[in-house]
Amino acid sequence: MNRPDLIDRYGPADRFNHWITALTFILLALSGLALFHPSLFWFTQLFGGPTWTRILHPYVGLVMFISFALLALRFWHHNLLTKNDIVWLSRIADVVRNREDRLPEVDRYNAGQKLLFWTMIATIPTLLATGIVIWQPWFAPHFPIGIVRLAVLLHALCAFVMIAGIIVHIYAAIWVQGTVGAMVRGTVSKAWARKHHPGWYKRVMQGDER
Amino acid sequence: MALQSLDILRRSATTTPSPQQRQMTELAKLIDVTKCIGCKACQAACQEWNDLREEVGVNVGSYQNPHDLTADSWTLMRFAETEENGTLEWLIRKDGCMHCADPGCLKACPSPGAIIQYSNGIVDFHEENCIGCGYCITGCPFNIPRLSEKDSKVYKCTLCSDRVAVGLEPACIKACPTQALVFGSKADMIEHANERIVDLKERGFQNAGLYDPQGVGGTHVMYVLHHADKPEIYNELPKDPTISAMVSVWKGIFKPLATAVLGLTALAGFFHYVTVGPNQTEEDEEDTHEQA
Numbered sequence: 001m002n003r004p005d006l007i008d009r010y011g012p013a014d015r016f017n018h019w020i021t022a023l024t025f026i027l028l029a030l031s032g033l034a035l036f037h038p039s040l041f042w043f044t045q046l047f048g049g050p051t052w053t054r055i056l057h058p059y060v061g062l063v064m065f066i067s068f069a070l071l072a073l074r075f076w077h078h079n080l081l082t083k084n085d086i087v088w089l090s091r092i093a094d095v096v097r098n099r100e101d102r103l104p105e106v107d108r109y110n111a112g113q114k115l116l117f118w119t120m121i122a123t124i125p126t127l128l129a130t131g132i133v134i135w136q137p138w139f140a141p142h143f144p145i146g147i148v149r150l151a152v153l154l155h156a157l158c159a160f161v162m163i164a165g166i167i168v169h170i171y172a173a174i175w176v177q178g179t180v181g182a183m184v185r186g187t188v189s190k191a192w193a194r195k196h197h198p199g200w201y202k203r204v205m206q207g208d209e210r
Numbered sequence: 211m212a213l214q215s216l217d218i219l220r221r222s223a224t225t226t227p228s229p230q231q232r233q234m235t236e237l238a239k240l241i242d243v244t245k246c247i248g249c250k251a252c253q254a255a256c257q258e259w260n261d262l263r264e265e266v267g268v269n270v271g272s273y274q275n276p277h278d279l280t281a282d283s284w285t286l287m288r289f290a291e292t293e294e295n296g297t298l299e300w301l302i303r304k305d306g307c308m309h310c311a312d313p314g315c316l317k318a319c320p321s322p323g324a325i326i327q328y329s330n331g332i333v334d335f336h337e338e339n340c341i342g343c344g345y346c347i348t349g350c351p352f353n354i355p356r357l358s359e360k361d362s363k364v365y366k367c368t369l370c371s372d373r374v375a376v377g378l379e380p381a382c383i384k385a386c387p388t389q390a391l392v393f394g395s396k397a398d399m400i401e402h403a404n405e406r407i408v409d410l411k412e413r414g415f416q417n418a419g420l421y422d423p424q425g426v427g428g429t430h431v432m433y434v435l436h437h438a439d440k441p442e443i444y445n446e447l448p449k450d451p452t453i454s455a456m457v458s459v460w461k462g463i464f465k466p467l468a469t470a471v472l473g474l475t476a477l478a479g480f481f482h483y484v485t486v487g488p489n490q491t492e493e494d495e496e497d498t499h500e501q502a
Contacts, residue, residue, distance in 0.1 A: 003498075004497065004498060005493065005494075005497035005498045033469075033472075034320075035320040035321075035341075035343065036320070036465065036468070036469070037465055037466070037469040038223040038224060038225055038320070038322060039225065039469070040469070041223060041320070041321075041322060050321055050339075050341045051341045051342060051362075053341070054341045054342055054343050055342075096482065096486065097486060098486060098487070098489045100489070134344070134348075136342055136343055136344040136357060136362070137342065137344075137357055137359070137362055140344050140347075141357070145347070145348065145353070146454075148344075148347070148348050149348045149454045149456040149457055150456055152345065152348055152456065152457070152460055153456040153457075153459060153460045153464075156460055156464060156465075156468070157464070160464075160468040160471070160472065163472055164471065164472060164475050167472065167475045167476050167479065168475065168479070170479075171476075171479035171482070171483075174479075174483070174488070175479075175482065175483060175488055175489055176488070176489045177488045177489065177490050177491065178490075178491050189491065189493055189497065190494070190497040191491045191492065191493045191494045191497060192491045195491050196489075196491070
């Protein structure tokens with residue numbers, strides 16, 4: 001660390017891993033939405049046409065699942081909900097109005113970030129499982145039609161929840177300024193950490209956590 | 211077969227009206243199961259006209275050959291033996307696409323123009339637009355579309371849309387030696403069926419009736435059955451077929467609703483930014499000098 005006003009939040013491996021997940025997510029969301037609603041069918045042109053979109057989507061999905069699984073293994077223990085998180089969530093009106101002084105002390109992640117994490121934990125494995133069930137031509141013919149029908153619906157439902165969650169995730173990173181740098185260059189300013197993650201900041205300064 | 215372009219009732223994954231300036235008479239194929247002798251001339255004619263050949267299979271103790279519909283066999287005589295009605299009955303049903311008025315395949319298809327419903331009732335697959343996702347298979351209540359192992363496109367009976375477009379009857383109809391298969395306007399076919407049903411009832415088939423299931427809006431392939439109260443004895447012909455609730459929810463309310471909610475979520479973010487504004491951190495000068 002060359003600049004004393006910055007502290008490390010994510011190492012290069014975490015950043016690499018996060019962006020593999022993010023890039024594959026973008027590809028999956030665009031190709032999935034293209035086959036979900038006709039008004040978005042033109043997204044298939046980004047993938048070399050509609051049939052290529054259908055062929056590529058599941059393979060990209062496998063990459064995202066593996067990449068997300070590694071991310072989840074690294075970060076799950078920071079995302080356990082605490083009593084403070086419940087208070088934080090009950091004051092969501094203060095959160096969206098930028099009144100952080102009225103919120104309980106946040107550690108490495110706030111309750112919103114934690115909920116997003118658990119939303120991904122719920123949806124991504126479901127997307128993998130249902131995606132395999134509806135994967136043509138390899139796996140779908142081997143499942144009973146009732147299971148395939150349930151899987152297409154669940155796949156769309158989970159994808160919807162996941163995409164909505166990620167839209168919030170992306171917006172929050174833009175909204176809370178100084179956040180994007182954490183995942184791009186790995187660092188945040190001390191002032192940012194004090195303001196948004198005071199609990200984590202204290203532990204970092206005490207040397208309890210890198 | 212993109213022959214009839216002025217009379218398209220519905221087109222898959224299309225939200226605006228399709229060319230439908232010309233209205234055609236609603237047609238139907240009537241399959242009188244009680245007259246069928248199981249000769250398979252219809253199967254052969256189907257292969258002939260469409261120039262497809264099924265692989266030579268193996269006998270497993272039934273006349274049914276091939277054992278199931280395939281991407282090459284769009285119609286199939288299904289043979290069933292039952293003693294349910296007090297005597298041994300050999301029930302032979304010509305299986306194939308029913309050309310539903312409310313086609314589940316078309317509802318489920320994500321590719322614009324891969325499935326077309328003409329105003330004469332024919333539901334046709336345009337394979338050049340098919341992407342091979344298999345959604346139509348989930349939509350179909352009759353288990354008809356077959357994904358080809360050769361090209362990953364889905365195939366099924368076209369009701370000879372190419373022949374019908376030039377005023378010919380479907381190939382299977384032409385080949386049937388007992389007139390178990392007849393073709394014409396749907397109204398005429400219902401009338402003909404009703405005459406047959408009266409005759410069958412007189413001959414002791416109390417439950418003879420027409421199979422034109424309303425759960426899918428009626429079909430453009432109908433059956434006369436001697437036991438219309440028990441269609442399932444004819445090799446699992448569904449008693450009250452409907453598009454699965456899973457598919458209806460997925461392709462009905464959920465599709466536009468979820469798309470709108472996602473758009474609004476992104477829009478909410480934008481308007482939050484331009485009203486409440488970003489959450490900024492004032493950098494502290496001291497951090498720069500402090501020892502880390």
